[in-house]
Amino acid sequence: MSDDDSYSSHLAPVERAAILMLTLGESDAAQVLKHMGPKEVQSIGTAMSQLKNVSRVQVEEVLSDFLESVGDQTGLGVGADNYIRKMLTEALGEDKANGLIDRILLGGNTTGLDTLKWMESRAIADIIRYEHPQIQAIVLSYLDADQSAEVLKFFDPKVRLDVMLRVAALESVQPQALQELNDILEKQFSGSSGTQTTSMGGVKVVANIMNNVEGSVEGELMDAIKEVDEALAEEIADLMFVFDNLVDVDDRDLQTLLREIQPETLVLALKGADVRVQEKIFKNMSKRASELLRDDLEAQGPVKVSEVEISQKEILAVARRLADEGTISLGSGSDQMI
Structure with missing residues (x-):
C-alpha cells in the first residue's frame, strides 16, 4: 500500500x-499523559473523545509507524544532553525549547510556576495581582503567550503597560530568583540550581502575548x-x-492552513479583512470553493467586530500551531527554502 493510499496518512498528528x-x-495512557503539559493533554483528550469508527487497519498502521519512529530515533548510545536538546528543539522550535532546555539541563526546578499553567487565567491574575511588577513580568514570560494574554486582561491598563515594558526588557x-519565585508560589520547594541564567522574556515574548490579546486591549496597550x-513599539x-x-504567506503554506479552517470561521474572519487578504x-x-466563499460573504449580514476578531484569532492560532510544528512558514514566499 502506498503512502497516498494509507489510511493513517490522512489522520492529523x-x-x-x-x-x-x-x-x-x-x-499506561495515564502514565504518558503525566509527562505532558496542559495544552497537550487537552488537545489529545479532545481528539480521543471525538474519534469514531476507527478501523483495525488504522490502528495497526499508527502502531507500526510509532514503533518504526521509536526504533529510528532512540537516544541510546547518544549523549543525553545533546539528545534532549535536539529532541526538544525539533518538537517545540528553538524559541520555545531554549527556556525548557535550560531548566532541564541546568537542574532547575519550576514546579510552582508549572502549576500555574493548569490554572484558570483569572486565578493566576488574583495570585500575582499584589506581587511586584517584576515578578508579574517573570510569570507572564514563563506562561504560554495565549495564557499570558488572558491573564493580562484582568489587570488595569496602567499595570498592563508596566508589566509589558518589563517583559520586553527582560532577557x-x-x-x-526563580527559586525565590517558586518559594512564593509553592511552599515546598526542592532541587538545586545551576550557576547560569535562564533565558526569559524579551520583545518577541511581548509580541507573542500581544498577538493573543483582544483587539481593543491590543490597540490601547x-x-x-x-x-x-x-x-520599542x-x-x-x-x-x-x-x-x-x-x-x-507562501501560497502552498496558505493552502495548507486553509484546509484546517472551518468555512464558517473563514467567512466571519474575512468579513472585516483587508481586500488584499481576501x-x-x-x-x-x-x-x-472561491465562488461559494464569495457568495457567503455577500450574503452575510452585519456582524459584531468582536465576532470577526475571534474568528481571525482562531485562524491565527491554527497558523502559529502549524508554524510551530514546522508544517508551514509564516514568512513571505521569497524566504522559502528550495
Missing part, C-alpha cells in the same frame, strides 16, 4: 496520538507603549503576526 493513547489502556533570570518608547509591531500578514485567500482556493 493529534488524531494519531489519540489512537495510540486509546490502544495503551487507561493505566534572563538568575536561578536564585500598543498606543501606551508607543508613548513611552516609540522604537515599532519593534514589537514588526515581530507580531496579525491577520493582514496572511497576504505575505483576494489572496480566494486565489488559493479552487474556483468552486
Whole structure:
C-alpha cells in the first residue's frame, strides 16, 4: 500500500496520538499523559473523545509507524544532553525549547510556576495581582503567550503597560530568583540550581502575548507603549503576526492552513479583512470553493467586530500551531527554502 493510499496518512498528528493513547489502556495512557503539559493533554483528550469508527487497519498502521519512529530515533548510545536538546528543539522550535532546555539541563526546578499553567487565567491574575511588577513580568514570560494574554486582561491598563515594558526588557533570570519565585508560589520547594541564567522574556515574548490579546486591549496597550518608547513599539509591531500578514504567506503554506479552517470561521474572519487578504485567500482556493466563499460573504449580514476578531484569532492560532510544528512558514514566499 502506498503512502497516498494509507489510511493513517490522512489522520492529523493529534488524531494519531489519540489512537495510540486509546490502544495503551487507561493505566499506561495515564502514565504518558503525566509527562505532558496542559495544552497537550487537552488537545489529545479532545481528539480521543471525538474519534469514531476507527478501523483495525488504522490502528495497526499508527502502531507500526510509532514503533518504526521509536526504533529510528532512540537516544541510546547518544549523549543525553545533546539528545534532549535536539529532541526538544525539533518538537517545540528553538524559541520555545531554549527556556525548557535550560531548566532541564541546568537542574532547575519550576514546579510552582508549572502549576500555574493548569490554572484558570483569572486565578493566576488574583495570585500575582499584589506581587511586584517584576515578578508579574517573570510569570507572564514563563506562561504560554495565549495564557499570558488572558491573564493580562484582568489587570488595569496602567499595570498592563508596566508589566509589558518589563517583559520586553527582560532577557534572563538568575536561578536564585526563580527559586525565590517558586518559594512564593509553592511552599515546598526542592532541587538545586545551576550557576547560569535562564533565558526569559524579551520583545518577541511581548509580541507573542500581544498577538493573543483582544483587539481593543491590543490597540490601547500598543498606543501606551508607543508613548513611552516609540522604537520599542515599532519593534514589537514588526515581530507580531496579525491577520493582514496572511497576504505575505507562501501560497502552498496558505493552502495548507486553509484546509484546517472551518468555512464558517473563514467567512466571519474575512468579513472585516483587508481586500488584499481576501483576494489572496480566494486565489488559493479552487474556483468552486472561491465562488461559494464569495457568495457567503455577500450574503452575510452585519456582524459584531468582536465576532470577526475571534474568528481571525482562531485562524491565527491554527497558523502559529502549524508554524510551530514546522508544517508551514509564516514568512513571505521569497524566504522559502528550495
